[in-house]
């Protein structure tokens with residue numbers, strides 16, 4: 001396709017995807033690259049090589065990916081004519097990543113691309129494989145000369161990054177022996193979401209919010225990331241993980257950092273990451289003996305959701321029938337610094353919940369003096385900013401208004417910015433599109449630095465350790481289709497608040 005868009009494409013790049021035959025590649029990575037191709041964001045000189053032990057010829061691999069794009073791409077209707085051109089960039093390399101001998105095939109491919117492109121491309125190794133394989137692959141890649149070329153070689157590491165603080169530190173140590181920090185891209189796909197990136201725009205491109213973005217005006221903050229799906233075939237992975245490791249250590253703490261961080265001086269990657277890591281370091285460490293007062297865990301039982309019978313977590317494939325793994329977690333955090341002292345940050349996440357919704361709520365304090373008669377309103381705390389990340393994509397500012405009529409009756413109303421109304425073309429790139437483009441461009445702003453991963457593990461480790469030391473006696477403790485265990489309601493009700501949810505979107 002010709003480059004009719006007015007933007008610079010990234011330099012020549014070759015992406016080797018370990019896990020080319022796997023789920024992430026077909027569900028997210030290839031659809032993302034295809035969309036970048038359609039939007040003319042791929043480099044002029046580009047190649048993607050899928051790697052795996054499964055046997056594929058290039059053509060059968062492309063056929064497999066074609067079906068995946070048909071199923072998973074947000075632009076599945078745009079395959080005719082374009083797919084053929086895109087698929088010319090795609091090839092497959094059958095190899096066992098545990099066999100050092102086979103790595104020469106990668107060097108040969110890189111050489112062939114150099115000749116084809118007439119220049120040395122960026123060489124990107126995307127490790128879309130089980131976490132246990134990551135250290136081994138990283139080490140074996142390290143033995144290739146190309147990895148020492150800090151100008152152009154990058155490695156992308158998927159989550160989970162380590163299983164706990166110790167293993168994450170070991171992995172960071174290992175990677176640091178082979179790569180410079182700016183060659184390492186630890187991916188957290190939430191950071192690639194449009195609505196998440198917009199938090200920085202909302203906070204730091206407007207003069208309006210910053211003066212009130214602190215403990216003087218904000219009563220509390222809530223972050224909910226609820227999913228209606230259960231673990232659905234990922235029991236093997238989830239049994240080693242649970243909600244805290246799967247969602248809180250990474251995605252939710254990153255959202256919290258974006259709400260909590262100080263204003264950056266520039267958008268340079270390390271500046272943003274410095275500001276975020278400051279927040280992580282300031283989060284009060286929950287003492288093991290106090291975990292019960294600050295954190296709640298849950299596991300879904302069997303039951304019914306939307307008139308369909310659903311399995312309980314313990315009945316899922318590859319799950320221990322007596323599993324103590326949590327599919328729900330709620331935690332109250334505090335950030336000990338000048339901006340946030342004593343402002344609670346309530347976070348919760350769970351599977352098999354009532355509604356798919358990721359929202360951040362900033363609840364402002366009540367007006368200092370209330371001049372209206374008491375009967376004018378039933379809430380004195382009307383000011384609230386709600387950032388809906390998905391599936392709705394909007395920002396709502398709630399304030400008190402006078403209801404038309406002869407009496408002074410007040411009720412809360414919402415001023416709403418909706419992405420779909422404001423940007424009618426409706427082509428928000430998916431997170432992986434943004435992040436893959438960032439890797440090709442060498443922009444690590446939205447990726448985790450080693451110290452961020454480390455600091456995030458330090459925040460959750462006391463909870464993990466306390467929970468592992470004291471197996472739950474009440475699991476399963478919430479019904480699918482609910483909002484989680486009752487104790488999660490109690491966690492926030494003790495402070496006189498409720499979890500905020502928005503009405504489910506109206507479906508035509």
Ligand SMILES: NC(=O)C1=CN([C@@H]2O[C@H](COP(=O)(O)OP(=O)(O)OC[C@H]3O[C@@H](n4cnc5c(N)ncnc54)[C@H](OP(=O)(O)O)[C@@H]3O)[C@@H](O)[C@H]2O)C=CC1
Nearest residue numbers: 019020021022023024052053054096097098128129158159
């Ligand atoms: N799937 C998803 O939606 C998401 C996944 N992730 C993360 O991405 C990573 C991959 O997940 P997913 O794609 O679901 O996993 P899959 O099990 O679907 O894929 C694993 C891949 O690893 C390859 N592999 C395994 N052993 C070897 C080996 N010795 N040599 C070469 N290739 C090997 C497999 O290929 P073969 O069998 O052909 O050798 C396969 O392509 C995980 O870390 C996961 O946590 C993160 C977010 C979402």
Ligand SMILES: O=C1O[C@H](COP(=O)(O)O)[C@@H](O)[C@H](O)[C@H]1O
Nearest residue numbers: 159189190227246247251358390
């Ligand atoms: O990383 C993960 O995220 C997904 C949720 O991602 P989303 O973009 O659909 O919100 C979650 O289902 C999965 O368990 C977790 O590993």
